[in-house]
Amino acid sequence: MERNKKRSECPISCSLDIFGDKWSLLIIRDMIFFQKSTYGDFLKSSEGIATNILASRLQGLEDNKLIEKLEHPNSKAKFLYTLSEKAIDLLPIIVEIYLWTDKHFEIPTEIKATIKEAKKDKNEFLKSLTKQLKKQITERKNGI
Amino acid sequence: MERNKKRSECPISCSLDIFGDKWSLLIIRDMIFFQKSTYGDFLKSSEGIATNILASRLQGLEDNKLIEKLEHPNSKAKFLYTLSEKAIDLLPIIVEIYLWTDKHFEIPTEIKATIKEAKKDKNEFLKSLTKQLKKQITERKNGI
DNA sequence: TAAATTTGCTTGCGAATTGCAAGTGCAAAT
C-alpha cells in the first residue's frame, strides 16, 4: 500500500492520489449524509465493499487526515470513525457531483429532495450542513 | 473492460463509476485548462500515463459521452478529442477540487493565479470559462 | 520516390490491486 506516490504537483492529481478511487468518497458520503461511523456501518452500504478494501480505504483516509479513528463511547469492541475538517471541506465537491448527476442522469427519488435543497440555495445548504457536521465532531471529541 | 457496472443508483457512486479513477479527470483537466486535444498531447502530461491506460481511458470517456473523437483538421494521422457539454459541466467539480487543495496543501505558483481568479468570483469564473469552452467545441464541429 | 519519422494505438507480460471466502481475536450479550 503505497500512499506517498504523488505523481505530480498538480492539485487535481494530488487530490486524485488521495480520493481518486471507487470507494473513498463513498465512505465520506456515508459519514456526511447517512451518519455512518463504524466499520460495520460502511460494510452495509448498497455498493457492497469488500472487508479488506474497506480496511485499506479507512487506513488511507486516516493517513491522509480525512478521518479519525476514535474509541467508541458505547463499546470497546467498536471504533468510531469521525470526519476531520479537511474531509468536511470536501462537501462542496460532493455537492457539485450531485448537481452534475442531477443535470445528466436519472436520480432516485429519495435523493432528489436533498439535491433540490442544495440547488435552491447552494451557499446556505453548504453553510448549514458544514456547521452541523463541525458541531458533530466537536461533540464527539468531547464525548457528548 | 466492463463499463456498465453500476454498483448502485447513488449519484456519487454512479459518478465514480465514470470518472472515479486516477486518470480520467486528468484528461479532462488537460483538455479544459491546457488545450490538449490529441493522444500525443495527453501522453506528454507530467503524471506520465501509460499508452494502454490512456487508450482505455479515452475509450471510457467516449463511451460515457464525456469526449468525442473527431477527425483532425490538419492531419489524417491524428484524431481530435473534444469535450462534450456533459464534460464541460464537470468544471464546477474540478474548480471545487482546486479550492479544496488551496485550503489544505501547498500549491505550485503557476496554478495559484488560476485559483485566485476562481476564488475572487467563482460564478463569473465558471461562467466565462464554460462559455469559452462551449464556443470552442462548436467551432471545432464546424471545422473552423 | 524511397526511407525515416510521427501518430495512435495494440500486445505481452510481470507486478500490483481487487474482491470473495474464510478465519482470528477481543468484547459483549445470553
Next chain:
DNA sequence: ATTTGCACTTGCAATTCGCAAGCAAATTTA
C-alpha cells in the same frame, strides 16, 4: 460458559496496471 457481534486479517484467484516493445497508416524528409 457459550454464543454472538465487531473489526478486522489472511489466502487466493482474477482482474487491472504499467512498462516495454511492436505495428500500421499517415506524414515528412532526403
